[in-house]
Amino acid sequence: MLVMFMLQPVKGTRDFVGEEAVMLQFLIDVIRRTFERYGFTPLETPAFEYLELLTKKGGKDIEKEIYSFKDKSGRELGLRFDLTVPMARVVASKKLKKPFKRYQIGKVWRYDQPQAARWREFMQADIDIVGSSSPLADLECLKPVVDIFKELGLDFFIKINNRKILESVVRSFGIEDITTAFRIIDKQDKIGWDEVKKELKKNFPDKDIDALIDTIKKNDLSVLLLDEEGEQGLSELKELLDLGKIVGIDDFLRIDMSLVRGLEYYTGNVFEIMAGLDVSVGGGGRYDNLTEVLGGEKEPATGISIGVYRLLKVLQDKKFVPPKKKKVYVAPIGETRAEALQILNKLRANNITSEIDVMNRSLSKQLEATDADIVVIVGPKDLSNKQVTIRDMKTGKEKKAAIDKIIEEVMKA
Amino acid sequence: MLVMFMLQPVKGTRDFVGEEAVMLQFLIDVIRRTFERYGFTPLETPAFEYLELLTKKGGKDIEKEIYSFKDKSGRELGLRFDLTVPMARVVASKKLKKPFKRYQIGKVWRYDQPQAARWREFMQADIDIVGSSSPLADLECLKPVVDIFKELGLDFFIKINNRKILESVVRSFGIEDITTAFRIIDKQDKIGWDEVKKELKKNFPDKDIDALIDTIKKNDLSVLLLDEEGEQGLSELKELLDLGKIVGIDDFLRIDMSLVRGLEYYTGNVFEIMAGLDVSVGGGGRYDNLTEVLGGEKEPATGISIGVYRLLKVLQDKKFVPPKKKKVYVAPIGETRAEALQILNKLRANNITSEIDVMNRSLSKQLEATDADIVVIVGPKDLSNKQVTIRDMKTGKEKKAAIDKIIEEVMKA
Numbered sequence: 001m002l003v004m005f006m007l008q009p010v011k012g013t014r015d016f017v018g019e020e021a022v023m024l025q026f027l028i029d030v031i032r033r034t035f036e037r038y039g040f041t042p043l044e045t046p047a048f049e050y051l052e053l054l055t056k057k058g059g060k061d062i063e064k065e066i067y068s069f070k071d072k073s074g075r076e077l078g079l080r081f082d083l084t085v086p087m088a089r090v091v092a093s094k095k096l097k098k099p100f101k102r103y104q105i106g107k108v109w110r111y112d113q114p115q116a117a118r119w120r121e122f123m124q125a126d127i128d129i130v131g132s133s134s135p136l137a138d139l140e141c142l143k144p145v146v147d148i149f150k151e152l153g154l155d156f157f158i159k160i161n162n163r164k165i166l167e168s169v170v171r172s173f174g175i176e177d178i179t180t181a182f183r184i185i186d187k188q189d190k191i192g193w194d195e196v197k198k199e200l201k202k203n204f205p206d207k208d209i210d211a212l213i214d215t216i217k218k219n220d221l222s223v224l225l226l227d228e229e230g231e232q233g234l235s236e237l238k239e240l241l242d243l244g245k246i247v248g249i250d251d252f253l254r255i256d257m258s259l260v261r262g263l264e265y266y267t268g269n270v271f272e273i274m275a276g277l278d279v280s281v282g283g284g285g286r287y288d289n290l291t292e293v294l295g296g297e298k299e300p301a302t303g304i305s306i307g308v309y310r311l312l313k314v315l316q317d318k319k320f321v322p323p324k325k326k327k328v329y330v331a332p333i334g335e336t337r338a339e340a341l342q343i344l345n346k347l348r349a350n351n352i353t354s355e356i357d358v359m360n361r362s363l364s365k366q367l368e369a370t371d372a373d374i375v376v377i378v379g380p381k382d383l384s385n386k387q388v389t390i391r392d393m394k395t396g397k398e399k400k401a402a403i404d405k406i407i408e409e410v411m412k413a
Numbered sequence: 414m415l416v417m418f419m420l421q422p423v424k425g426t427r428d429f430v431g432e433e434a435v436m437l438q439f440l441i442d443v444i445r446r447t448f449e450r451y452g453f454t455p456l457e458t459p460a461f462e463y464l465e466l467l468t469k470k471g472g473k474d475i476e477k478e479i480y481s482f483k484d485k486s487g488r489e490l491g492l493r494f495d496l497t498v499p500m501a502r503v504v505a506s507k508k509l510k511k512p513f514k515r516y517q518i519g520k521v522w523r524y525d526q527p528q529a530a531r532w533r534e535f536m537q538a539d540i541d542i543v544g545s546s547s548p549l550a551d552l553e554c555l556k557p558v559v560d561i562f563k564e565l566g567l568d569f570f571i572k573i574n575n576r577k578i579l580e581s582v583v584r585s586f587g588i589e590d591i592t593t594a595f596r597i598i599d600k601q602d603k604i605g606w607d608e609v610k611k612e613l614k615k616n617f618p619d620k621d622i623d624a625l626i627d628t629i630k631k632n633d634l635s636v637l638l639l640d641e642e643g644e645q646g647l648s649e650l651k652e653l654l655d656l657g658k659i660v661g662i663d664d665f666l667r668i669d670m671s672l673v674r675g676l677e678y679y680t681g682n683v684f685e686i687m688a689g690l691d692v693s694v695g696g697g698g699r700y701d702n703l704t705e706v707l708g709g710e711k712e713p714a715t716g717i718s719i720g721v722y723r724l725l726k727v728l729q730d731k732k733f734v735p736p737k738k739k740k741v742y743v744a745p746i747g748e749t750r751a752e753a754l755q756i757l758n759k760l761r762a763n764n765i766t767s768e769i770d771v772m773n774r775s776l777s778k779q780l781e782a783t784d785a786d787i788v789v790i791v792g793p794k795d796l797s798n799k800q801v802t803i804r805d806m807k808t809g810k811e812k813k814a815a816i817d818k819i820i821e822e823v824m825k826a
Contacts (some may be wrong), residue, residue, distance in 0.1 A: 006708070010461060010462060010463060011488075013459035013460075015457065015503050016456065017509070018454065021457050036738075037764060037765070038761065039767065041435055042434040042438045043428070043430055044427075044428065044429035044437060045429075046423060047426075047520060048423060048426070049422075053420075067482070069481075069482030070482075071423075072524050089420050090428050090430060092420050097782070102434075109460070121461075129771060131772065134771050134772070136771045140769070243754070247758050248758070296420070341659045341660050344660075345661070348450050348560070351450060353449060354450070355451070355452035355514075356549070358545040358549045360547060
């Protein structure tokens, strides 16, 4: 016998069973249907990639988190840590028609410290538009996300910023190592502003860090003195806000000058989706250099990613119940299994979710065990009258129905 | 710049882009919808498991094929090689209501020699019923598979056998090491009967291998002299055939006494789905000991697995075209982007797949590039009359439509 912990999923990973699995599937369906409505088409890429590809542009923090291994021929591989790098690889390697609008919903893996709502295996639902540098492409990624969160009835908002603005601000304080500064500022959510200040001061001892942080925290775009690149970022952000107003999502957008988004590949507008007040359930932004860095042609690109497990948890905390399909249970009494199977056949041929006992149980045990909405009882006496008994499991009411009217009768019930 | 091979998916794995990805998604949808109609509910398990769990019952051949690695804490892990072992783990670790009927559609990994229609990463679509030892449970797994293949319009049949019959036959020739004998017989598809004979003779030099193979190849259940266990297997197989007749799938079932199914965990009826004459696209069978071997209670179980990539290839070879949803493209002329975006909003709110140009292209370029069925042209002159122009891209015909009737007009077009 195996030790019991081997019967558990590996630390940081999860099983989804029963109601929870149904809910996950429901959520994936809502997301996918919305993405498709916006003209995104699917992409499917492998779970693992060459390690060198994965470490090319994710940044140092992500590199430590990659599940890496050698295959039996000695290839150095790694499980993907997001869906953006594999997508950029596909774009860099193929001549695809632009704009390339794809969605991908799949698992990614990061060897992170597991904590509440943070897993080592989790699921992302991504959309990206490659080939357009217009803020309209940013909008076309934000809008479906707003649709999804509205459809799910959630309280949410989306933080937006433009990296060029923050870069310009950081530079205006004499800091040239933007990567390091951003990596520290990005930790603000986790460690708070005081710690961010400390770390910045340690890294940039001769700069006026207090004033820098004050400027960021003030979060007022109108008072900034920006260089040309900063002005460019500001105009991109403003265009996105204007477009948001046109399509009616401006109420959900909030400027947050401190927003960096962890991964190093972002270059312009960035987003973070917040459920309730403070739960991040996804984000994204513009990354105009990624395909070039990977060895392809330079392509402007933008995208957004929903953390599916995170979102699921938000829904579960709200006791969200997904809609349930009507289910029928066919219960033979005595030697009527053949007739019951034929009725079952008919129900399924008419797209009605239906089941039959496979445990050889008595009728009362069957009625006790089933979670169906309707039970079709197939007894010898009814059969001799070419009928069955239909029982509504909610009310307990029963009625007779002719076998050749079974579909209509079940639909009505 | 990365060397170009790094822009390719790792050997034995695949990308699905554009039409091919749409087709894959369509296929998954058909499979899932059918499984759900039969009352199966989803299960989701992690991509990797403890290596010891995976090597517990798959058999020696599979052990060599596992992608194994250590995580950063030194845990010995492996990518799952099928969906059955993880499912059995879940069953063994939890008190689940029986019968437990689950489906799972997901990727699995085997470090196999890649060849035509054989990949190192591939997708399986599984259904299993745990808790029932009845051949009716076998039927409830076979029937949805028949539905799927019929819905896809494929030529197919399902080989069926019962391991107990073959075991009894092998034993009747004095062979006690069933595992070794089965492993050799299982290779018949790949290496042919002559090689199977040679290998059997090498392993069992004092047995009448020629007569054994003749008996198997004759494939006639009525002439076998079976021991008690063999008779039990025969009766299970016959009951399954009888049930198949009742639900009208008997035409698709063919007895094949040589059928073993590779994995060692099978114990009773076994199945193999064949597309055309000789392409295996899945299979399964009964495995009554697996949960016990993994450390849980003994639970009778049966299931079937469809090789999704294999099936996709069969469809592609047949030039199968999945149904396409109507798609609308909204094209602004001049300064009408705001109005175009509002029309787009309305279309999407009404569940119509629709897009807008994000590349700042001229109208003629947009019309050239789009794969939409209908284009809604939003021009300043039309707008002043509160209308737009609707162009049918197949016929090239155009008509005017009032903006407040846009949904009806697009639906009609």
